[in-house]
Each structure stands twice: as C-alpha cells, then as structure tokens.
Amino acid sequence: MSFDMESSYIAKKYEDEIYRKWEKSSAFKAVIDRKKKSFTVAMPPPNATGVLHLGHAVMLAIEDIMIRHARMQGRSALWIPGTDHAAIATQSVVERNLEEKGIKNPRETLGREKLLKEIRGFAENSKDVIRNQIRKMGASCDWSREKYTLDDDLNLAVNTLFERMFKDGLIYRGGRIVNWDPKMQTTVADDEVEYVEEKAKFYYFQYGPVVIGTARPETKLLDKVIVVNPKDKRYKHMVGKEFEFEWIEGKIKTKVIADPCVDMSLGTGAMTITPAHSLVDFELAQKYKLDSPQIIDFDGKIRKEVSKNFGGMTIEEARGKIVETLRNKGLVKKIDENYVHNLAVSYRGKGIIEPQVMKQWFVDVNKKVISWKGKKLSIKEVLQDTVKSGMIKIVPKKFEKIYFHWIDNLRDWCISRQIWWGHQIPVWYKVNKKQYDEFNKRGGSTSTLLNILNVDGEVRYGTSSPKGQYWLRDPDTLDTWFSAALWTFSTLGWPKKTEDLKYFHPTAILETGYDILFFWVARMILATTYALRSDKVPEAKCIPFKTVYLHGLIRDRHGKKMSKSNPETCIDPLDMIDKYSADALRLSLVIGSTPGNDMRLYEEKIAGYRNFINKIWNASRFALINVESKDFKEEFSAAKIKNTADKWILTGLGRLIKSVEKDFENHRYSDAGMKIYDFLWSQYCDWYLEISKGADKNPDVLIYVLQNLLKLLHPFVPFVTEKIWEFFGKENLLIGQSFPQENKKFNFAKEYKNFELIKEIILQLRSAKSEARVEPGKKIDVIIYAGKHLKNITKNANVISRLARLSSLKVDKHGEKITQAKSIFVGDIEIYIPLKNLLNPDKEKKSLNEEINSKRKFIHSLEQKLKNQSFLKNAPKEVVNQQKERLKLELTNLKRLSNRLKYLV
RNA sequence: GGGCGCUUAGCUCAGUUGGUUAGAGCAUCUCGUUUACACCGAGAGGGUCGAGGGUUCGAAUCCCCCAGCGCCCACCA
Numbered sequence: 010m011s012f013d014m015e016s017s018y019i020a021k022k023y024e025d026e027i028y029r030k031w032e033k034s035s036a037f038k039a040v041i042d043r044k045k046k047s048f049t050v051a052m053p054p055p056n057a058t059g060v061l062h063l064g065h066a067v068m069l070a071i072e073d074i075m076i077r078h079a080r081m082q083g084r085s086a087l088w089i090p091g092t093d094h095a096a097i098a099t100q101s102v103v104e105r106n107l108e109e110k111g112i113k114n115p116r117e118t119l120g121r122e123k124l125l126k127e128i129r130g131f132a133e134n135s136k137d138v139i140r141n142q143i144r145k146m147g148a149s150c151d152w153s154r155e156k157y158t159l160d161d162d163l164n165l166a167v168n169t170l171f172e173r174m175f176k177d178g179l180i181y182r183g184g185r186i187v188n189w190d191p192k193m194q195t196t197v198a199d200d201e202v203e204y205v206e207e208k209a210k211f212y213y214f215q216y217g218p219v220v221i222g223t224a225r226p227e228t229k230l231l232d233k234v235i236v237v238n239p240k241d242k243r244y245k246h247m248v249g250k251e252f253e254f255e256w257i258e259g260k261i262k263t264k265v266i267a268d269p270c271v272d273m274s275l276g277t278g279a280m281t282i283t284p285a286h287s288l289v290d291f292e293l294a295q296k297y298k299l300d301s302p303q304i305i306d307f308d309g310k311i312r313k314e315v316s317k318n319f320g321g322m323t324i325e326e327a328r329g330k331i332v333e334t335l336r337n338k339g340l341v342k343k344i345d346e347n348y349v350h351n352l353a354v355s356y357r358g359k360g361i362i363e364p365q366v367m368k369q370w371f372v373d374v375n376k377k378v379i380s381w382k383g384k385k386l387s388i389k390e391v392l393q394d395t396v397k398s399g400m401i402k403i404v405p406k407k408f409e410k411i412y413f414h415w416i417d418n419l420r421d422w423c424i425s426r427q428i429w430w431g432h433q434i435p436v437w438y439k440v441n442k443k444q445y446d447e448f449n450k451r452g453g454s455t456s457t458l459l460n461i462l463n464v465d466g467e468v469r470y471g472t473s474s475p476k477g478q479y480w481l482r483d484p485d486t487l488d489t490w491f492s493a494a495l496w497t498f499s500t501l502g503w504p505k506k507t508e509d510l511k512y513f514h515p516t517a518i519l520e521t522g523y524d525i526l527f528f529w530v531a532r533m534i535l536a537t538t539y540a541l542r543s544d545k546v547p548e549a550k551c552i553p554f555k556t557v558y559l560h561g562l563i564r565d566r567h568g569k570k571m572s573k574s575n576p577e578t579c580i581d582p583l584d585m586i587d588k589y590s591a592d593a594l595r596l597s598l599v600i601g602s603t604p605g606n607d608m609r610l611y612e613e614k615i616a617g618y619r620n621f622i623n624k625i626w627n628a629s630r631f632a633l634i635n636v637e638s639k640d641f642k643e644e645f646s647a648a649k650i651k652n653t654a655d656k657w658i659l660t661g662l663g664r665l666i667k668s669v670e671k672d673f674e675n676h677r678y679s680d681a682g683m684k685i686y687d688f689l690w691s692q693y694c695d696w697y698l699e700i701s702k703g704a705d706k707n708p709d710v711l712i713y714v715l716q717n718l719l720k721l722l723h724p725f726v727p728f729v730t731e732k733i734w735e736f737f738g739k740e741n742l743l744i745g746q747s748f749p750q751e752n753k754k755f756n757f758a759k760e761y762k763n764f765e766l767i768k769e770i771i772l773q774l775r776s777a778k779s780e781a782r783v784e785p786g787k788k789i790d791v792i793i794y795a796g797k798h799l800k801n802i803t804k805n806a807n808v809i810s811r812l813a814r815l816s817s818l819k820v821d822k823h824g825e826k827i828t829q830a831k832s833i834f835v836g837d838i839e840i841y842i843p844l845k846n847l848l849n850p851d852k853e854k855k856s857l858n859e860e861i862n863s864k865r866k867f868i869h870s871l872e873q874k875l876k877n878q879s880f881l882k883n884a885p886k887e888v889v890n891q892q893k894e895r896l897k898l899e900l901t902n903l904k905r906l907s908n909r910l911k912y913l914v
Numbered sequence: 915g916g917g918c919g920c921u922u923a924g925c926u927c928a929g930u931u932g933g934u935u936a937g938a939g940c941a942u943c944u945c946g947u948u949u950a951c952a953c954c955g956a957g958a959g960g961g962u963c964g965a966g967g968g969u970u971c972g973a974a975u976c977c978c979c980c981a982g983c984g985c986c987c988a989c990c991a
Contacts, residue, residue, distance in 0.1 A: 017953065204989095223991065236991085271991080280991040287991075350990055407918065411986065414917065418987065527986095566926080568984085589953095601927055601939085606919090607984090609926060613940065620953040631950030675930085683928080683938080695955080702949060867935065880971030888933060888972090895934065 014633065014736065018626035020590030023732045028144050031731075036080075036744045037149045039087030041512045048079035048086045049516040051497045051554075052150060053529070054158065056095035057132040058102050061142035063563040063571060063610065064522060066582040067602070069146040070595040071560060072520050074678055076149055077724035079517070081748035087513050089500045090143060091156035092136050096431040096489035097357045101193055103128045103430075116194075121429050121454060121484075128430050145583065147591050147727045149744065154509075156500040158492045159432070166499035167432045167492050170540050172470050175436070177378050179388070179539070180424070182436075182468060184368045186291040187423050188353070191309035192360025194455065195427040196369055198488060199420060200527050202362055204351035211348030212332060213277070215340045217254035217263050218247055222276035224350055225283075226335070227327040230257055230316055231302050232281035236293065239267035241278050255338060257331055258316060266297060286364045301366050307457050309363060367460050370425040370434060370485075372535075379539055382548060391538045392416050392531060395552055401534065403557045404676050405605040408526060415527050422532075424488045427455035431486030437474060438481045439467040445479045456485045490528055494536035497553040503540065514541075516554045523559040523605055530557055558676055561607040563598070568609060578611075585615050592726035593619035599725065600682045621686060622729050625722065628694050629733045632715050635701075641708035643716075647754040655710040656757035657764035658697045661688065662714050663751045669721060670751075685721050693718065696768065717749045861906045868903060871896045 031037060039047075050072050055065050072088060080086035107115040107127065115124055136157065143150065156163060174180040187196040213222050219235055235252075237244035247265045254260065263281075270293065271280060284294030284301030294301050306312045311327045313320035318334075319327045335341050353362035374388040381391050393416055395401045396409055403409045425434055440448070444462050451458055464481070474480045495503070497519075501510040515537075519530065537553040565571050565578035572579060585594045596618035602608040650656055665688045672681035693714060701711060716737070723730045723743050734743035874880055875892060 014950090016951070221991075225991090276991065282991075289989085290991075348990095410918065414987065523985095603928085611926085614926075616953080617939065620951090623951065623953045627951035627954090629950085634950070677930085680928085680930090687938080694951085698950080699955090863935085874971070877971055882971075884933085884971050891934070 014626070014630045016627070016630070018590075018623050018729055018732075020592065020622070020728065021587065024145075024147070024586075024591055024728045027728050027731050028147065031149065031742065031744055032152070034742055034744075036742060037088075037151050038153055039085050039151050039513070041508055042085050043512075045083060045085045047513050047517075048076070048084040049089070049497075049513040050076055050087070050518055050520065051089045051500060051516050052091060052148075053519075053521045053525075054091040054093035054156075054493070054496065055139050055143075056098055057092040057135050057139065057157070058095055058099050059135050059138070061139060061146075061582055063580060063582055063598070065142070066146060066594060067560055067563055067598045067608075068520060068522070069143060069148045070598045071558070071678060073146070073148050073595075073727070074599065074724040075518060075520065077727060077744065078673055078748060080149070080744070081720065081723065081746060083747060085512075087154070088148070088150040089154050089156065090140075090148070090150035090152060091496075091500060092132075092139060092158070093493055094132060094158045094431060094489065096426060096486060097193060097195065097197070097428060098489075099132060100128060100428045100430040101358050103131050106131075116429075116454065117452075120452075125429055142583065145586055145591060147595065149727070154500070158489070158496075162502065163492065163495070163499045164432060166495050166503050167487065168435050168472055169504045170495060170536065171435055171487070174372065174539070175470050177376075179373050179376055179378060181371055181373060182368055183371050183421075184366060185371065185421070185423075186285075186288050186364050186366050187369050188355075188362045189307065189365040189367070190355040190358055190360040191307065191363055193355065193358040193428065194307065194457070196367070196423055196425065197355050197357070197362070198423055198490070201356040202353050203356050205354050206349060207352040209348050209350060211345040213342040213344070214335055215342055216256070216279075216281060217252040218265075219244065219279040220277045220342055221279055221281050224348060225328070226331045227311060227319070227324055228283040228286050228304055229281060230304055230311070230319070230331070232283055233261060233263050234282055234297075234299060235263055235265045235279055236268050236271055236282055237265065237279050238269060238271040238273045240269075241267075241271075241273045244279055255340070257334055258318060268293060268296070285366045288364055291364075291366065303366065305363055305365075307365065309361075367457075368465070369423050369456065370436075370483075371421040371423050373421055374419050375421075379542060380544075381538070381542070388535055388539065389416055389419060392419075392534055395534055395538065400549060400552055401555060401557060404559065405603075408523060408557075408559055408605060412526065412531065415531065422488075424491050425456060425483070425485040426488055427457055427485055429454070429484075429486060431489060432492055434483040434485050434487060435470060435472045436483045437469050437471055438464050438483065439469075439477075440464055440479050440481050441466075442479060445481065448481055453481070454484055456483060459483070490532050491536075493529055494532040495540065497533060498537060498541060515550060515552050518556040518558055519554040520558045520560065522562060524562065526557075526559065556676075559605050561602060561605055564607050564609050566609055566611040568607075580610060580612065585612075589615045589619040590622055590728065592622050592728050596621065596682060596686075596725060600679050600686065602679055604676065621690065622726060624690055624694065625719075625726070625729055626733065628689065628698060629715060629719070629736070631698060632711050633736055635706060636708040636712055641712040643713070645709045645713070650707070650710065650755070650757075652707060652710075653760045653764050653767075654697060654700045655707050656755075656760035658693065658714050659710060659752075659755040660757050660761040661692055662717055662749075663753070663755055666717070666721065666749045666751045682725050685718065685725070689718050689722070719743060720746055720749050861903065864899060864903050864906060868896065868899050871899065 039049075041047075052072060053068060055061065076086045076088045103124075104115045107119075112118050115127075119127065140152075140155075171180060188199065188202050189195075190197055209224050211222060211224050212226055213220055214226070214229075216232075216235070219237075221229075221235075223229060235247070237248065239245075239248070244265070244267075248267045250265055252263050252265070254263070270289070271278065282290035282293055282299075283304065284291045284299060285303045286305060291301060293299075302315070303312060304315050305324065309324055311319045311322050311324075319330060322330065332341065354360065355362055372388070377385040377387045377390070379386050379388065379391050381394065386394070393413065396403060396412060403412060438459065440462075444464060447462055448458060448464075459481075469475050469480075474482065492499070497516050498510060498514055501507060501514055503510055519533070521530065533553040538548075538551050541551040542548070563571060565580075567578070569578070582594060593615050597610060597615040598608075600618070601614075650659065665684060669681045669684055672678070672684070697711075697714070719730045719733060720743065723746075727744065731743045871892060875889075875896060881889060
C-alpha cells in the first residue's frame with residue numbers, strides 16, 4: 010500500500026480523474042442481463058439552453074444516489090442522460106441574443122432555415138456545456154445511450170405517436186380559444202400561463218340600459234350582447250328585448266340574454282361578452298350561437314377591419330382613447346383606481362397572454378379510445394386509474410391529491426406552437442391555388458397565416474407531401490412537452506421493438522421537481538399508456554415509471570426563489586464544486602431535504618459537509634496509517650472478535666446497515682445519509698477510533714468497518730470514497746462493489762449494551778469537569794480523569810453506583826467513598842478515576858438544590874400517574890412497569906441527592 | 915372562491931404506527947490540542963413544539979377552532 014495521503018482531502022485534484030476512471034471502466038454502462046433485475050431512471054433532460062443550476066444539481070445528486078445504490082445492490086442500473094430542445098425557451102433566447110447583436114426581428118430577417126441553423130448551433134454548444142456539468146456532479150449515467158429530443162430516432166417516435174393519435178381521432182384540429190402570446194407569436198398550453206397580480210383601473214360604463222364594468226374597454230368595441238342572471242330582478246324585464254343606443258363608434262343594437270353563469274353580486278350584475286378574447290365568453294357564445302369576431306390581432310393591436318378610429322393602435326393606446334371617447338359622450342359612470350386582478354402572462358416569454366380564437370391542434374382528453382383493464386377509457390380516465398390503482402406511486406403522497414385535482418380540471422391540450430424550433434407538425438392541408446400562392450408569398454411561417462387565409466380543407470398525415478398539387482405542410486411545431494412525454498420509451502428505441510425497451514422499461518422511478526408534475530409527469534403517463542398499450546402488452550408494462558419522486562425547490566437562506574438577478578443569494582453549483590467539492594455539494598442538497606418540501610441552501614451548509622468529507626478522508630487516513638497492508642483480513646469469524654469495543658462497533662454497523670436499507674426502500678435518502686454521517690463521525694471517529702488509540706488494535710475490525718462505511722457512503726459521496734478505496738490497492742473500483750448487508754453473526758447485543766453504558770458513564774464523568782484521556786502503550790482502553798471531590802458531584806452518584814454494579818469497585822450505599830484514584834473494569838474496559846480539580850461548593854449547592862426541586866416535581870407527577878386507575882388499567886403493561894421502575898430509581902436518586910446536600914452543608 | 919401544506923432552540927431543519935425529562939447541524943460561550951482531522955476534540959447555555967380548546971392513563975404527534983406564512987387550481991365580466 011503506497012502511502013501518500015495528504016492531511017486533508019483535495020477534491021479538485023482528484024474529482025475529474027476519478028470520473029474518467031469510472032467512464033473508462035464502463036461501470037456506467039448498463040448491460041442486459043436476464044439474471045439481474047433492471048433498474049432504470051430516465052434523467053429529466055435539462056434544457057439545451059445554457060447552464061446547470063441548482064435544480065439540476067439536486068436532481069443529479071438524488072438520482073445518482075438511487076442509481077449507484079441499485080448498481081451496488083447488483084441490479085442492472087441504467088441511467089439515461091439527455092437534453093431537451095426546449096422549444097420556446099431556446100428559440101426565445103436565441104432570438105434575444107440576435108436582437109442584441111443588432112438583428113431586428115430575426116424571424117423575418119433570417120427566415121426559417123437560417124434561424125434554425127443559429128438555434129441549432131446554440132443548442133449544440135450548450136449541450137456540450139451541460140454534459141460537462143453533469144460529469145462534474147459525478148453523475149454515473151450511461152453516456153453511450155445519451156439522447157436528445159431532436160435526434161432522428163426520437164423524431165420517428167414523435168411522428169409515429171402523432172400519426173396514431175391522429176388516426177384515432179385523439180389529435181384533432183379545432184377552432185377554440187387558445188392562450189396567445191403576442192410577444193413570442195405563439196400559443197401556449199393552459200399550464201404554461203402564469204398569473205401575476207396587478208393593480209389596474211376598473212371602468213364602469215353606461216351601456217344602453219345597463220351599467221357594465223370592465224378592466225379592458227378596448228375589447229368592448231364590438232360587444233353586442235348583454236348577459237344577466239335569469240333570477241336577477243333588476244334586469245328581468247329586459248331579457249329577450251333589443252336596445253339601440255350610442256356606443257364607442259356610433260349607434261349599436263344590443264340583445265339581452267339571461268344565463269345562470271352570471272354572478273349577480275359581482276359588479277353591476279350585468280355584463281357584455283367578448284367571445285374572441287375570453288374563455289368564459291367564448292363558451293357562452295357557443296352556447297347561444299353568437300358570433301365571435303376577432304378584435305385584437307395577433308400582434309396585440311386593434312384590428313383595422315374592426316375600427317376606423319382605433320384600428321392599428323396597441324391595446325394601451327386604444328384603451329386610453331376609447332375611455333376618452335366614452336367620457337366625451339358622458340358614458341363613463343365611475344372609475345375604480347385600485348382594482349386588483351390577475352394578469353395572465355406566459356410562463357416562458359413573460360408576454361401578456363391574449364386569448365384568441367384560432368384553429369390549432371389539440372389532444373382530446375375525453376375521447377374513449379384506450380383499451381384499459383377491459384374497457385375503453387379516455388386519457389383522463391387512464392391518467393386517473395394509473396395512480397388510483399397504485400400502479401404508479403407518487404412520493405410524497407400529498408401530490409396524488411394535487412394530481413387528481415389537476416385531472417378534474419383538465420381541458421384538451423393545445424399542442425401546436427407557432428415557432429420553428431422543434432418537431433414540425435406532420436400534417437398537410439389541401440388548399441386552392443389562391444391560398445397556396447398567398448401562403449408562399451407571405452412567407453408561410455406559421456399557422457397564424459393559415460388562420461388568416463381560412464384554410465379549412467382536407468388534412469392528411471405525412472412527413473412528406475401527399476401526391477397532387479397545392480398541399481401545404483403545417484409550418485408549426487409541437488409543444489416541447491409532447492416529445493418530452495415520450496422520454497422514457499423513446500430513449501429506449503420505441504417504436505422499434507428493441508431489447509432495451511423490453512428489459513429496461515417501465516423505468517423504476519422518475520425523480521424530478523414538483524413544479525413540473527403537470528407539464529411533464531402527467532403527460533408522460535398520458536403518452537406512455539396510450540403508445541405502449543396493445544393486446545400483447547399488459548397494462549402494467551404500459552406505464553412510464555412505477556414511482557414518482559418529487560423533490561422540492563432550492564431556495565436561498567431567506568426562503569426566496571434563487572434567481573440570477575440576485576447574485577448575493579444565488580448559488581452557482583459549479584462555484585461550489587470548485588470551492589467545496591462535488592461530494593460536499595451533493596450532501597448539502599440531499600441531507601435535510603424531504604420530498605416535496607422546498608429546501609434552503611446557503612454556503613455555510615455546503616462548507617459543513619466539506620468538513621465531513623475531510624473527516625471521512627482523515628478517519629481513513631488514520632486507519633490506514635495504523636494498519637500495514639497485509640495486516641488485516643477481510644474475512645474473519647465472529648469468534649475472533651474479543652474486544653467489547655470491537656463487538657460494539659460491529660453490532661452498530663449491522664444496525665446501521667439495516668436501517669439505511671430500510672430508508673432506501675422508503676426513499677428516505679436524507680435520513681439514510683444523516684445516519685451514516687452520524688455513525689461515521691460520532692461513533693466510529695469519536696468513540697471507536699479514540700478508544701483504539703490506546704489499545705491493542707484489531708486491524709480486521711478497524712478496516713472492515715471502514716470499508717463498509719465507504720460502501721455505504723459511496724452513493725452519496727462517490728468521489729472521496731472511490732479515492733480512498735484506491736489506497737487499499739484493490740483492482741476493482743468501489744463503484745462496482747456490492748452494497749453492505751447486515752452480517753447477523755456480528756451481532757453482540759450484550760456487549761453493545763455494555764459499551765453504550767460505558768459511553769454514558771464516561772459522558773457523565775466528563776460533564777462533571779473531567780477529561781477523557783488515552784494513554785499510549787497501556788493495556789487499558791479508556792482512562793477517565795474525573796474531577797476532584799467526586800463525592801460532591803451529584804450527577805455522578807448514580808454513575809458510581811452503576812459502575813459499582815458493573816465492576817468490583819466497592820462503594821458504600823451513597824457512593825461517596827471514592828477519595829483517591831481508582832481504576833475499575835467494565836468488561837475488558839478499564840475506567841480510571843483519579844480525583845482532582847476542586848469544584849466550587851456554593852455553585853454546587855445551588856445547582857444541587859435546583860436539581861432536587863425538579864426531581865421532586867418529576868417524582869410527584871410520576872406518583873400521580875401511578876396512582877391513576879385508568880392509567881393502570883389502560884396503559885400497556887410494559888409502560889406501567891417501566892414507569893414503576895423509573896419511580897424507584899428516581900426515589901433513590903432523590904435520597905442520594907439529599908444526602909449529598911447534607912454532606913455539603 | 916376551491917384545494918393543499920407549513921409554524922419545533924438565535925438560524926436551518928429532523929422528530930416514522932401517540933409512550934422515558936423533545937433532537938441534530940450551524941451560530942454563541944468555556945475549556946482543550948494527545949497517534950488522523952482546527953475543515954479538530956470536550957463541555958455549557960438556549961425550546962410553555964404558533965394561540966386556544968378537545969380526545970387519551972399519556973399529545974410536538976390525533977380531532978376542532980383561530981392566527982400568521984406559503985403553494986397549487988379556478989376566476990375576476
């Protein structure tokens with residue numbers, strides 16, 4: 010064994026080298042082995058837009074723990090890495106960069122092909138950056154199976170699924186109200202709309218016979234219908250009648266209808282509707298077969314066709330002007346300046362959402378076409394069943410409720426986006442010559458144009474043009490979550506029937522942040538159940554994963570979201586790796602975090618775990634210094650263990666392993682990590698190594714426990730443990746070792762208990778102003794120097810009598826006859842008690858009195874309890890006996906305390 | 915408006931089916947440095963477990979109510 014361990018662990022020096030070693034060893038590569046069970050995790054693909062942030066770091070840390078643990082358990086563990094093209098996010102970043110470079114309106118200036126080339130270059134570049142960052146975290150993923158959502162084979166998967174859903178009528182083109190982002194010029198899904206509270210003006214206008222309230226006067230240009238509640242007495246007489254009166258641009262005719270959806274208590278109880286720019290109004294208009302004229306165009310301006318005076322104006326301009334017009338006509342009744350409402354903004358682009366009626370592509374969530382457990386079910390129903398029936402478990406459970414609630418409110422999913430970066434929709438429209446020419450003349454960039462041209466003819470699926478003239482391919486792309494939804498099986502080769510797919514799917518667990526439960530997790534269930542289900546494939550094989558583990562978000566020390574705009578609290582994982590090691594960062598992200606709960610992170614926390622990493626290093630260093638290479642045996646029998654301390658640490662290790670294994674089963678990674686942390690630091694180092702210093706060491710046990718601890722720690726802190734493993738001069742890497750199992754032969758319950766008692770005694774003696782010392786070269790394991798006048802140290806009366814019981818030490822009934830140095834044996838451990846260091850009698854008296862008082866109180870309450878009939882009747886016997894014994898003990902303690910007090914006086 | 919959480923030491927958080935006198939890390943203070951480690955060791959102080967009520971022999975834990983904070987969903991004409 011070569012020995013060149015520095016006195017502290019230098020992560021920077023080793024981490025990259027160790028990662029290369031793992032990669033070279035093909036330890037990450039998952040092999041199909043029918044004798045083994047598979048364990049698959051599909052890595053949530055980071056967006057190919059830039060840099061790794063803490064959200065990725067926490068995901069990588071937890072998943073790597075799962076994977077390394079499974080691998081060490083002997084399962085064929087596959088972790089599929091990859092990246093996501095992140096349609097809107099990426100395109101908007103690239104467009105912004107180009108604009109900063111001075112290229113105005115990049116879509117028009119560059120055109121489709123050139124812009125896509127720009128984006129592709131950008132994405133390739135960030136993919137490289139991300140790959141390296143994933144390596145920096147120590148992620149043991151199978152790089153040979155790396156995927157990208159725009160790879161050819163994943164493209165094929167997307168198109169295949171689209172085709173099938175299209176033919177099943179699950180994907181349809183429909184004119185419905187969608188969330189339109191005028192800034193990015195695209196639709197976004199319902200889930201991608203965020204609401205931001207905003208203070209705005211709320212206007213009350215005289216609208217013919219009624220007063221209406223609105224925050225958006227500009228949408229009222231063409232309102233022609235008044236809606237009231239049928240029960241509303243104020244308006245009952247008007248229902249069904251028509252009115253003619255002066256409005257924004259001259260006289261208009263208006264009809265009054267009644268519908269129960271109107272809230273009488275809200276505003277004036279009367280409203281007008283704008284079907285083209287409000288979901289509720291749109292649904293009402295459909296119910297009563299009303300027109301839904303478009304008022305605001307796709308650029309967010311008033312349409313010229315709609316208004317002579319306001320056409321072409323932006324919303325803000327028009328709003329002011331319209332209110333002015335109405336004021337001049339005397340129709341403004343009141344303006345509420347402090348109206349607070351929620352402004353809908355796009356989750357990605359932060360553009361203000363304008364609802365628009367458009368023909369777009371949707372996934373029907375209510376059509377019953379999936380064969381599921383003997384019935385034809387809808388997407389919604391299958392989504393519900395997978396979780397309700399327990400096929401898929403969500404950790405923590407509270408998210409199951411949130412999931413069901415989401416399904417209840419789920420509407421058809423709009424999957425078409427009017428951007429270019431992504432999977433182009435594989436459908437073609439039959440148009441006439443005029444439409445064809447016009448489309449091409451005007452650039453044909455998005456389906457917005459198809460809407461303007463009113464394309465409404467035959468539609469065919471295909472990735473190449475159907476035969477015949479005048480076919481136009483839909484220029485739009487699919488929602489990025491559509492391809493992401495296929496991630497677990499498209500990465501394994503679907504639609505081809507690959508061996509990988511058969512062996513590694515369904516994946517064991519999906520680990521991700523709870524913030525994308527709906528965006529992604531639910532949609533994966535949606536896509537997988539539909540895509541994989543057939544008569545030959547049973548339901549249980551048609552789920553993407555068996556468990557969903559949702560981690561919390563990382564927040565700064567004040568509980569706020571970390572954002573790059575605040576560099577003071579924003580932590581860059583790479584900085585932290587550089588400063589404190591990847592291992593320390595990993596621990597800080599895992600320990601103290603419970604699934605589904607947000608966690609606060611700050612630098613001191615990471616520094617704390619860096620200290621622990623160093624502790625592992627030094628404990629190993631100490632052990633290795635003390636043991637020559639051929640000095641220990643890896644296998645030994647229980648009979649060879651003689652020392653109490655050895656028996657104690659081995660038993661403790663067994664218990665630790667058992668408990669850690671249980672924690673892994675229950676996804677309690679934080680608990681598992683904390684237990685190993687505590688065992689290594691507070692038991693192995695603070696007790697076992699200290700004790701071994703003065704004694705004849707048993708190198709077998711010393712090394713055995715250390716090696717087991719390294720194995721236990723490896724999933725959490727792979728780098729440092731692997732590096733230390735090298736010093737054992739083994740051929741095989743630690744990553745490929747098997748995870749420790751409890752060795753039942755090394756279970757010495759009696760000695761374990763004894764040693765725990767010794768620890769307690771020593772602690773009590775220590776707290777009595779004493780010192781723990783180890784004397785080299787002596788036979789004894791522990792020497793305790795207790796304070797002088799031990800007889801006056803009240804706390805230890807009990808200790809002394811317990812010591813007496815355990816040893817041959819003679820004390821009188823009050824335990825106060827120890828007046829000089831003594832050494833006693835507890836088992837094979839000798840405790841040496843010289844008396845020195847005088848304590849302050851006054852102080853002692855005071856604290857003694859306090860203690861006696863609190864003891865009295867406690868004894869009183871115990872006595873009350875033991876007199877209580879219902880306690881005696883109902884409490885379990887063991888508890889009663891326990892309490893009785895305790896009372897006895899406390900009474901003797903009280904006696905001793907009182908005696909001690911007398912003695913002092 | 916509907917739903918879901920959270921509130922435990924100065925700070926960050928554990929506390930598994932109710933069961934000894936409620937725990938850890940950091941921070942603070944005191945002492946120490948011996949065969950690994952100052953990124954160290956030993957010790958101390960610090961909590962009416964958000965408020966109130968209930969169930970129970972026994973509640974941080976279960977139930978009710980109140981307060982504060984947060985999240986999700988819906989919607990705001």
